Amino acid sequence: MYSRKAWGGEIDPFILTKFAKVEDDTAAQNNLVSLVIFEWGDESLIGRPVPGTDDELATICDPANIEANLCTQEELGAFILAENATEAAKSTILSKAVNLNDPAAINYPVKKTGFYCVSTFAYSGHDYQGVVEFRNSYGELPAAQIAKLPFYGALTIVYAVIGVFWAFLYVQNRHDILPVQNYITAILIFLVVEQAMTWGFYDYQNRHGMNAFAKVLMIIVAILNAGRNAFSFFLLLIVCMGYGVVKPTLGRTMLWVRLLAIAHFVFSVIYGIASLSITPESAGPLVLLVILPLAATLTAFYVWTLNSLNLTMKDLVERRQKTKAMMYRKLWWCILGSIIVIFGFFFINSFAFAGRSAINFVPDHWKTRWFVLDGWLNIVYLFDIAFVAYLWRPTANNRRFAMSDELAQDDDGFEIRSLANSLDEEGAIPLEENDYERHSLERELSPVPPKPVQPAPQQRESLDGETIFAVGEEDADKFSEDEDEDEDFRKSSEERRKLTGEPSL
Template identity: 60%
Template sequence: MKWQLHGLGILALLAASAFAHDVELKQDDSHRQQCSGMYGKKAWGGDVDPFIHVTLNKALPKEPSPLMSLIIFEWKDEELIGRFAPDDKDKLQKETICDRHNVDAGLCDEKSLGAFILEPNATERARAALISTAVNLTNPQPIKYPIKKTGFYCVSTYAFTGDDYKGIVTFRNAYGELPAPQIPKLAFYGGLTIFYAVIGMHGLNAMARVLMIIVAILNAGRNSFSFFLLLIVCMGYGVVKPSLGRTMIYVRFLAIGHFVFGVIYAVASLSITPDSAGPLVLLVVLPLAGTLTAFYVWTLNALSATMKDLVDRKQRVKAKMYKKLWWCILGSIMVIFAFFFINSFLFASKRVTDYIPEHWKTRWFVLDGWLNIVYLFDIGFVAYLWRPTMNNRRFAMSDEIAQDDDGFEIRSLASSLDEEEDLGTNPNNRMPGGARTEQSPAPAVTATPSRPQQPRQSLDVDHFAVGEDGDRWSEDESPRNSTERKGLMHKDD
């Protein structure tokens, strides 16, 4: 009950801190045009008809009146904005603003002075409504643009008289204030939450809840810790060797560096949008890419060395587990590279200006979604492979008995003992069939009944059950038992 109250409190804070998708309009090039994806009312549901609302700050009166050109359009209708001048035979550049020169050239009429120029019959040819007007900044009126269907909409402005202006553009969807490109993440991360809850349902205690909050806030910590654990597991820590020595120090330094660069990248990704990212973003990406590459190379090399060591020692079961881990890592790398090349091909096949308007609905999956799916599969596979079963516990505490080490076979033990008993006898006393005869006609000595032979246990099970009660050497056995025991004991013992 206490956790439920805390959860409701957090939701209330999030609801109170939710703001509309508002962006600023200014005269500079980076703010004079604002675009965003918008969903129709039927796409995600909602009680409000979606719309775009433009509010401009009022300017001081002066002569001539300060004018601002404004147009609201759907991106696919961008080709309807502007016209080529009659003397532009090569059609190199369109005239987009209706000024006095373009009025005289016949590209627009006197009533459209100060507005954006549109193609003839643009309103009939457009896929969505077009609003083009000249706004008097001394008395600006709010402009509301209704959204009838899903699309990528833009509000573009221009300082017609050269005066500064400021305003706010509100992109309001039917479902609420959340930006349209972010709404698919609700269902996606909701599904991930359910999967992670099912995976950790048996270990959900107070400390696990605290760790979940930390992991949710510090995504960089999650990645660094995951790579750290994967690397030491591939080195055989806890399964093949009890300690890594000084190597553990270097692994920790690499994990700390990856965590620091990951935090910087996370802060930068929250502060800088993908649309406005410039060349300086490489200073954030390259260090993180360097530590990530170091983790991948070191992990694969360590995994190969561990597998080779296990194969040489004939630890087949452990080697099989690490082989599955190797295929998991290799498959993840192949998926990442395949997804990267596919997205690069799609990006190269489109114009740079058309990529975002045409892929704004799926760009969230390219940036965030598919990586989380790969991570979920990897952590689920490793957790299943290293689950605490009875065999895994025995593997962690002891070595598997090599069944064919240097040609040694357990079934040859009885014949070797018989040969040792015959070392002191004369070979001529043997019959052709292998039976022995006595040299004197003395009465035959009654043979002592041999101990009942215990059934040989299967080689396929209980390789690590050394020292069971039925296999102990008794003190009343052959006087050679101490010598034979030394010959049969494992070299590591």
């Protein structure tokens, strides 16, 4: 329970307890039910040690404990509190015996945030029924889930902002869009809708409680969550296969990837519905029929994705496609970082919780349990999808250059040789010893200076060096310059032949 100051609201939070009335001729004192309401931190203040014993604790006021001066006759049937309970308690401890012949509703006001408990005991030994309502000031959501309301609202805004930036780049470069960028566009739109629906479900439940329409919304959210997971695995797999950047099409492989995504979606929906309808007490061996198919498709996605990423990187490295290999290396580090964060988070939480007793786990972590189970996974997913969208963002000329190859080179330098040397090496006529001086003289008389070999044009990276899609335009007069150079070369060659006496071609 949260105090009114913690989350605000229109009413003061309270705990209301109401027992069902029992109609019989039994004496009133035989229809008593013991009731105590307290904050978990004050649990040690309930009960008193029995005199003459080592560790026996008296918790219910009965005639024997009255004789032992552990409680009074007016407290008969109620829980026994410690002598200093009033001063030492962090919150008020309510203890009383309720007469089921004429039970009145008991309202316990909550002044401080805490984990509050309601405990009852059948003092008379008869069956009884009762209802307990925990009412927070902000609405109907349980206190352990209220933090999800602003969390999913913030996620919706963040995904919407990412979608706006992506839409701006998409429209700006709409004539140069790759197929894989269309898939990223679809999943960003889907994520905004899915997060908005999740936020809407918690907001509706907070306003109206868990009624029939809220249950329908819960099923819709479960289906959307299953669709997000399947779509995300599908997108990551085709990206790791090099779709749109290394390969223009995946052929029949795309069909198998889609079938795997559809199977994962179906099994995720079945698992989501089963988790909502099956309680831990009623779960039996048949629950494996729900878990095993989902685990199989999830494992298939993981193995196929990592194997495809390794093969794509290996192919790019062998072809010396440095820019593209750099992109997939960054994606590999992103996936590895996500796995490390996930396992690291589990390890840290397991280590932190190992030293705590099981009975204290929920009372000590009820505020953060939602984040451990759900919140941090959504943050990791947000960073992953934002990173993939950044690397594969639409830019100018990305369609033209995405499928182009860099010039593979073994070293970073260029060999510069004269054209005359090249021509002499290509001549198949061996030199006689007495011809050595004549050829040396011819080279000295040659007026043509050595012409450096122009490096082959290479695919250029963008200004920020993050993606291969942002590539500048080629010079418009490239071919005209080449023609002028060829004409100068022919004139120089003709002059050289005249000086050396070689016949014209």
